[in-house]
Amino acid sequence: MSVLSARDRHLVGRFSYGVTPALARDVRRAGGGAAWFERQLSPGRVPDRAADRIRRWWPSLDRGPTDLWQRNVKEIEGGWEVMADYQRWVLLRRIHSRRQVHEIMTELWEHHFNVPVNGDAAFTWRADFGNVIRAHAIGRFDQLLRAVVTHPAMLISLDNVSSTKQFPNENLGRELLELHTVGRAAYDEKDVKASARILTGWTVDMWQTFRAEYDQERHSRGRVKVLGFQHRNARADGREVTREYLHYLAHHPATARRVARRIAVKFVRDEPSPELVRQLARVYLRNNTEIRPVLRALVESRAFRKSVGTKVRDPGEDLVATYRALGVQIARPPAGDRGDSYAANQMLWQVAGLGITPFAWPRPDGQPIDNASWASPGRLIASMSMHQSLAGGWWPKDGAHYRRPEAWLPKRSIRFDDLVDDMSRRILHRPATPRLVEACCQATGCRQRERITADHALVRWQMPRLLSTMLDSPAHLTR
Incomplete structure (x- = not known):
């Protein structure tokens, strides 16, 4: 099986959730990695109907905030249940989407502008918040900033809904400066107070309709100064000063x-x-x-x-890349309790076992994107356990179709080292190294030149060991 060039593999691997044979074909059809990447920067040009359809599996993701709140109050469907479905949807979308760069960038900004899915009341707007970030993920940052800072999910999460001209709440004004834009070293406490005053008025009808509102009676009028930004702020409607302030911050060096x-x-x-x-x-x-x-x-x-092999996959990336590498086909779960055991639902508990579920980071700074946070021995052991479970097709079983062990054989009889090379090209998208071949020999007890057929013990009993050896390798655990 042919593979991409090392340069294309690096580019595509870094900007996707794992190179697959199908993705490699897309790259070749585009004319190489650079051409594929350029096309990915215009996601509307990339058909993605199969991934789009997955959202229908969880209808509540498209319910309005009032409806979601009423269903929660009436105990028809808890907010936590809707958010669990949102987490499952983003994992499945990353597995199936052909718009891989768009998915990567959407996740990057959802962590940057973190609104935890487990936050009280924010669930009413959280799926829409993700939609807004997705719409701006590869656009202009100033437009993204304005859309997310004034979004109801952010207003609820960082308490701007309780901010008034008499008692401005500083949470959103501070995090806007510290986390979303200029950074801690650039501002002082006077800037935070002025920032909070600018944002008064943006609110939500809490505990009733959860409609987004702008309340002029709450807006704090009067001259404001934040860093180099100054405004008379004389009008009761402060939305204009907000827009100008966010534009200034987005363009700040x-x-x-x-x-x-x-x-x-x-x-x-x-x-x-x-x-x-x-x-x-x-x-x-x-x-x-x-x-x-x-x-x-x-x-x-x-x-x-020069950065090949320098980035460790975080838990979500590892789970998604593993499903993609193994080519696991996932079915739509039936509604109700019967669907709980299906892979589409169970994968959320799989990723939880690795250390974090999507967008559940509790602090406003968002889930870390550095290696150190995800390169611990405990994380490695958890990943190895997950790899083995999926390699064996042991869990989850319902609603998941795994490749049969004999289907990994490219022909009826093949030498073990040639089989390892073929599987490495499919799973890791690179030729097998001598070190990988030796590791696979040790894991399975097979000799390099041993002939493998469908009735060989390797195929009948030990294919999970061979697959998990590849999945446990640095080539799979890094992007």
């Missing part, structure tokens, strides 16, 4: 550096060079905060080309 560094950490290494960050920040500012040119500059950089 400190924000440019933070956005550039975040992208470099995600796609290059935990400690990107200052030169790379400065270069990406310049591109960001020159292009009116547009993210596409930043990503293009990143993948064309020497630092990116």
Whole structure:
């Protein structure tokens, strides 16, 4: 089986949830990794109907906030249940979507603008919040910032719904500066207070309809100054000053550096060079905060080309990549308790066993994207257990179709080392190294030149060991 070039594999692997034979075919049809990447930057050009249909499996993801709240109050469907379905949906979408760059960037910004799915009341707007981020994920950062900071889910999560001109709540105003834009070193407490005053008025009709509102009676009027931003703020309707303030923050050089560094950490290494960050920040500012040119500059950089094997997959990436590598087919779960045992639902508990479920990070700083947070011995052992379970098709069983052991044989009789090479090309998308062949020999007890057929003990009993050896390798555990 042919594989992508090392350079294309690095690019596609870093900007996807795992190279598969189908993805490799898409890359070749596009004319190579660079052409595939450019097409991915316009996700509307990439048909994705199969992934789109999966959302219908959980109808409540498209219910309005009032309906969701009433169903929660009447104990028809708890908010936590809807959020669990949202987490399952994002995992399945990452497995099946052909818009892999779009999925990666959506996740990156959902962590950056973190609204935990387990937060009280925010569940009424949380799926819509994800939709908004998805719509702006590869667009302009200033538009993304405005859309998410004034979104009802963010207003609820960071308590702006209780902020008034008499008692401004500083949570959102502070995190906007510290986490979302310029960073802690750039501002002082006077800036935080002014930031909070600017954002008064943005609220939600809590505990009744949960409709988004702008309440002019709550808005704190009067001159404001945050960093280099100044405004008379004389009107009762403060939405204009909010828009101008967020535009200023998005275009601030400190924000440019933070956005550039975040992208470099995600796609290059935990400690990107200052030169790379400065270069990406310049591109960001020159292009009116547009993210596409930043990503293009990143993948064309020497630092990116030299970063092969430097990024550890986090738990969600590991689970998704494993399902993709094994080609597990997942069926729609039936409604009600009967569907609880189905793989589409059970995968949420699988990823929980690795350390974190999607968007459940409890603090506003969002789930870490560095290696150190996900490279512990405990995490490795948990991943190895998950790999073995899926390699054997042992759990989950319902609603999952696994490849039969004999289906991994490319022909009726094959030498063991050639089988390892063929499987490595399918699962890891690279030729087997001597080290991998030796590891597979030790794991299965097979000799390199031993002939393997469908009735061989390897195929009958030990295929999970062979598969999990590949899944446990650094080639699978890194992006």
